[in-house]
Amino acid sequence: MIKVENLYKSFGDLDVLKGISTSFERGQTNLIIGQSGSGKTVFLKCMLGLFTPEKGDICYGDMKYKALNASQKRGLRKQIGMVFQGGALFDSMTVEENVMFPLRMFAQASRSEMLDRVNEVLQRVNLVNANHKFPSEISGGMQKRVSIARAVVNRPKFLFCDEPNSGLDPKTATVIDNLIQEITHEFNITTVINTHDMNSVFEIGEKIVYLEHGKLAWEGNKDIIYKTDNEAVTKFVYSSDLFRKVRVAQQKGY
Amino acid sequence: MNYIAIIGRYFLMIRDVFKRFTKASVLRRLIVQEIHDLTVRSLGIVIFISFFIGAVITIQTALNLSNPLIPKSLIAFAGRQSIILEFSPTFISIIMAGKVGSYITSSIGTMRVTEQIDALEIMGINSLNYLVFPKIIGMMFYPFVIAISMFVGIIGAYSAAVFGGFVDANLFLSGLQEDFITFHLVYAFIKTFIFAFILATVPSFHGYYMKGGSLEVGQASTTSFVWTSVIIIVSNYIITQLLLS
Numbered sequence: 028m029i030k031v032e033n034l035y036k037s038f039g040d041l042d043v044l045k046g047i048s049t050s051f052e053r054g055q056t057n058l059i060i061g062q063s064g065s066g067k068t069v070f071l072k073c074m075l076g077l078f079t080p081e082k083g084d085i086c087y088g089d090m091k092y093k094a095l096n097a098s099q100k101r102g103l104r105k106q107i108g109m110v111f112q113g114g115a116l117f118d119s120m121t122v123e124e125n126v127m128f129p130l131r132m133f134a135q136a137s138r139s140e141m142l143d144r145v146n147e148v149l150q151r152v153n154l155v156n157a158n159h160k161f162p163s164e165i166s167g168g169m170q171k172r173v174s175i176a177r178a179v180v181n182r183p184k185f186l187f188c189d190e191p192n193s194g195l196d197p198k199t200a201t202v203i204d205n206l207i208q209e210i211t212h213e214f215n216i217t218t219v220i221n222t223h224d225m226n227s228v229f230e231i232g233e234k235i236v237y238l239e240h241g242k243l244a245w246e247g248n249k250d251i252i253y254k255t256d257n258e259a260v261t262k263f264v265y266s267s268d269l270f271r272k273v274r275v276a277q278q279k280g281y
Numbered sequence: 282m283n284y285i286a287i288i289g290r291y292f293l294m295i296r297d298v299f300k301r302f303t304k305a306s307v308l309r310r311l312i313v314q315e316i317h318d319l320t321v322r323s324l325g326i327v328i329f330i331s332f333f334i335g336a337v338i339t340i341q342t343a344l345n346l347s348n349p350l351i352p353k354s355l356i357a358f359a360g361r362q363s364i365i366l367e368f369s370p371t372f373i374s375i376i377m378a379g380k381v382g383s384y385i386t387s388s389i390g391t392m393r394v395t396e397q398i399d400a401l402e403i404m405g406i407n408s409l410n411y412l413v414f415p416k417i418i419g420m421m422f423y424p425f426v427i428a429i430s431m432f433v434g435i436i437g438a439y440s441a442a443v444f445g446g447f448v449d450a451n452l453f454l455s456g457l458q459e460d461f462i463t464f465h466l467v468y469a470f471i472k473t474f475i476f477a478f479i480l481a482t483v484p485s486f487h488g489y490y491m492k493g494g495s496l497e498v499g500q501a502s503t504t505s506f507v508w509t510s511v512i513i514i515v516s517n518y519i520i521t522q523l524l525l526s
Binding site for chain 2: 047075076077101104105107109111112113115116117118128129131132133
């Protein structure tokens, strides 16, 4: 579980996060949504320890981030997996080497043991026969799978995903969403996903946090988001013509 | 004020490079890779340039020595001094600022743009140690490149002088050994080591701290070349003043 307490972050005169408090449960997919510039990425980067908040704290399980020393923070980072928007795969390494990278860095295991683990996770993300290909030789969807495999190969307790669907076609995006949700349930990890893909919201939003101008404007889940009377959320969710039409159809009882 | 902040950040980066070392087995592989990428792959261009510049230095010296009172052996002497003291260590280093420096800045800059550096940090890896330390060690083999450059430069000088008919072989070889001061070689290699460190760290600094997208990677590479060259030239002056004057 991740608990965020009264988080503030600013850059110069610009206040980006203005006192966010929320919690993300273990074993479920937690989504952060909001318009561009609402502070989603900064919020995620604060949780990843890439930005230091001015005020507030983040608890990872029973560990308060601010109370940790440098070595404990490094230890915590080893429990974190991250799926970047662009994949962030190492260009000079093959798929197999990319996934093996966290193991080579931290695991005390033989090469054959590491290779077994790599093949296990690659199979789990349905990526076979791509071990010796370079990131530039595989599709965007496959790169996302490799990125997910690399994020979970070390059996992390926390998984963060920054817009995992961006640049993917709707079908592949749904596959990636479902894969992340399955892995979250299977490995019982706390997953936090930063997205503005409304399909993801309705598909895997077991908890949804809506940010507006750096503040938490609404929280709930996929079952109640379309019923909410929060104007900001409604405007955001139904900004898509397709979803507007679905809503109208639902209201008419179709 | 901004320049002072940049210089300060550069030294803080150097400090962080030597903190929290990456796993030795991983670092070993990276160092071998960097030795190959930064020094071995530079040999071709260094040999090519050194041979022809050595030849041109000799031809120009020979053509300007019209006074019959000046011995012809001076052609070899002047060529040797130019190559060992300045051409190989300094001129080749400026060329390397373009070749190796741009490569370092663009490769690290691309990693920054594509969030690969963030990925390293999130995994709990000291990205500066992982990326920059192997480059510094790789560039410590750079003096071998300069030694080869000196050798090839003198071969070029010999070829131009002897085959161009400016001086006969024996006279050239005697001139080559005339008034040889061993410390000049020591001086050349001391500054080569310093230039190697500059060539590894200044372009890394520009790549690591760049902001923006692919266009900015190109701009960072250009800026890196300019600053690496400027720092090499200024350091060259200071080292020469300290060691030779």
